[in-house]
Amino acid sequence: xxxxxxxxxxxxxxxxxxxxxxxxxxxxxxxxxxxxxxxxxxxxxxxxxxxxxxxxxxxxxxxxxxxxxxxxxxxxxxxxxxxxxxxxxxxxxxxxxxxxxxxxxxxxxxxxxxxxxxxxxxxxxxxxxxxxxxxxxxxxxxxxxxxxxxxxxxxxxxxxxxxxxxxxxxxxxxxxxxxxxxxxxxxxxxxxxxxxxxxxxxxxxxxxxxxxxxxxxxxxxxxxxxxxxxxxxxxxxxxxxxxxxxxxxxxxxxxxxxxxx
Amino acid sequence: xxxxxxxxxxxxxxxxxxxxxxxxxxxxxxxxxxxxxxxxxxxxxxxxxxxxxxxxxxxxxxxxxxxxxxxxxxxxxxxxxxxxxxxxxxxxxxxxxxxxxxxxxxxxxxxxxxxxxxxxxxxxxxxxxxxxxxxxxxxxxxxxxxxxxxxxxxxxxxxxxxxxxxxxxxxxxxxxxxxxxxxxxxxxxxxxxxxxxxxxxxxxxxxxxxxxxxxxxxxxxxxxxxxxxxxxxxxxxxxxxxxxxxxxxxxxxxxxxxxxxxxxxxxxxxxxxxxxxxxxxxxxxxxxxxxxxxxxxxxxxxxxxxxxxxxxxxxxxxxxxxxxxxxxxxxxxxxxxxxxxxxxxxxxxxxxxxxxxxxxxxxxxxxxxx
Numbered sequence: 001x002x003x004x005x006x007x008x009x010x011x012x013x014x015x016x017x018x019x020x021x022x023x024x025x026x027x028x029x030x031x032x033x034x035x036x037x038x039x040x041x042x043x044x045x046x047x048x049x050x051x052x053x054x055x056x057x058x059x060x061x062x063x064x065x066x067x068x069x070x071x072x073x074x075x076x077x078x079x080x081x082x083x084x085x086x087x088x089x090x091x092x093x094x095x096x097x098x099x100x101x102x103x104x105x106x107x108x109x110x111x112x113x114x115x116x117x118x119x120x121x122x123x124x125x126x127x128x129x130x131x132x133x134x135x136x137x138x139x140x141x142x143x144x145x146x147x148x149x150x151x152x153x154x155x156x157x158x159x160x161x162x163x164x165x166x167x168x169x170x171x172x173x174x175x176x177x178x179x180x181x182x183x184x185x186x187x188x189x190x191x192x193x194x195x196x197x198x199x200x201x202x203x204x205x206x207x208x209x210x211x212x213x214x215x216x217x218x219x220x221x222x223x224x225x226x227x228x229x230x231x232x233x234x235x236x237x238x239x240x241x242x243x244x245x246x247x248x249x250x251x252x253x254x255x256x257x258x259x260x261x
Numbered sequence: 262x263x264x265x266x267x268x269x270x271x272x273x274x275x276x277x278x279x280x281x282x283x284x285x286x287x288x289x290x291x292x293x294x295x296x297x298x299x300x301x302x303x304x305x306x307x308x309x310x311x312x313x314x315x316x317x318x319x320x321x322x323x324x325x326x327x328x329x330x331x332x333x334x335x336x337x338x339x340x341x342x343x344x345x346x347x348x349x350x351x352x353x354x355x356x357x358x359x360x361x362x363x364x365x366x367x368x369x370x371x372x373x374x375x376x377x378x379x380x381x382x383x384x385x386x387x388x389x390x391x392x393x394x395x396x397x398x399x400x401x402x403x404x405x406x407x408x409x410x411x412x413x414x415x416x417x418x419x420x421x422x423x424x425x426x427x428x429x430x431x432x433x434x435x436x437x438x439x440x441x442x443x444x445x446x447x448x449x450x451x452x453x454x455x456x457x458x459x460x461x462x463x464x465x466x467x468x469x470x471x472x473x474x475x476x477x478x479x480x481x482x483x484x485x486x487x488x489x490x491x492x493x494x495x496x497x498x499x500x501x502x503x504x505x506x507x508x509x510x511x512x513x514x515x516x517x518x519x520x521x522x523x524x525x526x527x528x529x530x531x532x533x534x535x536x537x538x539x540x541x542x543x544x545x546x547x548x549x550x551x552x553x554x555x556x557x558x559x560x561x562x563x564x565x566x567x568x569x570x571x572x573x574x575x576x577x578x579x580x581x582x583x584x585x586x587x588x589x590x591x592x593x594x595x596x597x598x599x600x601x602x603x604x605x606x607x608x609x610x611x612x613x614x615x616x617x618x619x620x621x622x623x624x625x626x627x628x629x630x631x
Contacts, residue, residue, distance in 0.1 A: 056625050209446055209489030212628045223341045224448070225620035
């Protein structure tokens, strides 16, 4: 094992340069006055105050969280039954279905979103509905795959045992299958919720340029307005929310595991 | 679909040339081939230009003529270009807009041009050179690339030309056109419209006028619920997706040449006149070849190709006259000839504090829309 841990050094260095250093720079920018160089760092909380001073920015944050919640919820509602049906199929058919779910993911997200824009041009959906269609389409495969993996790992003998002990189909599902598949749901939520909060090009392309989310704000302040300090502050606020949700997820996952044991 | 047929034509030409094999080498470039390495000591330049802003064969022809390599990158806004420069990227030629050049000059990020190395400057339209003096008073940093104005493209079957002429920018507050308007997603252009509609200067920094302009935009957002777009507006208006769009004159000329229902107007309340120009950054790696490139683009052939294909107004006087003549590519297309010499039209000036003031407000206008 010792030899193996040495092999992780390149990754550690890579992570330091590509992940930790940029994060530190964002923190630095978020807490400093515009136009500062590292040499003349001037601490400020203004960037955060600016975010909360005006109800308009928190309202965008709320809208982004709502969008992520609804997207995740609908992905579970659609994804769980789909994964369940897949898991019940013959092994050969399962492989085909999983391939079909994975297939669109081989195409770049941007291309798929453009395709949706063309398709949705023919129907009279509101901007919000368009964005939801694009988001769910994009994130659903992650949910299905995660839930399917945990469902197909369940030992069939457990279900047989449950029936032997007198449980009907409904009870078996509720007391055996569902608890055992929850880890899949939890990791599915992680894979869908976190990117959904920060996604910006799907709302941009499908929302008719009228649907501003927190990701769009960050993009705008970095690229168009060139206000990196405020952009960093918004990024940091979002990073905190994501960390918080990861913490909650982990806790849920942990409790599940304890309950399963 | 002029553009597509051109691409097809170009690719078939490439195929033909490929079939010809190695037999013909001299005929490709009309002028004698120069050797960049011999002349300037380097043969690679990095060019950073706006997207969809250069003719299909211009770069290839230049590379042949100078036995050089052009590394070509594009940006989608002056602001993202500036961000990239701050990040430390080095280029030999940039093509920013007037106000952006003003900023780069003030921050010592450009080098003065060697005017002796530029032989084709006398082909430039004197009127455009006059406009250049607004951001480059001694004409020593930049060479114009395209110029134009900002105006409204509208479908004349659905919008009465007399009404839009009378209302000007205020048509963007007319609820009749709810859901039928494209607004360009740029705080600079949007606030320009509001300032002009209210009769102010677009370079104002009077807080009361800024607030009034903000209110004007909020009302616009409520009244017509525009879709906020950038370059995708060109294709959308070509297909007639909406009735009114805020557009640059060059994009408008292209749309008008493809869709006969569309018309272009520069409102009487005044608009923004702009010049995009080529400059050489202070840290350019191959300034000699950069000068040669700028001179090449200014010359008749390249200028003609660029303007003919892209639709923006040529700064080369002869090219402009030929393309805007009745039998030229843009004959009879009003947007190809931007208004000049009108006293309510202005060139935009760079103002960092104003920019920050406007960026929060512009986001609020857009967020408020749903």
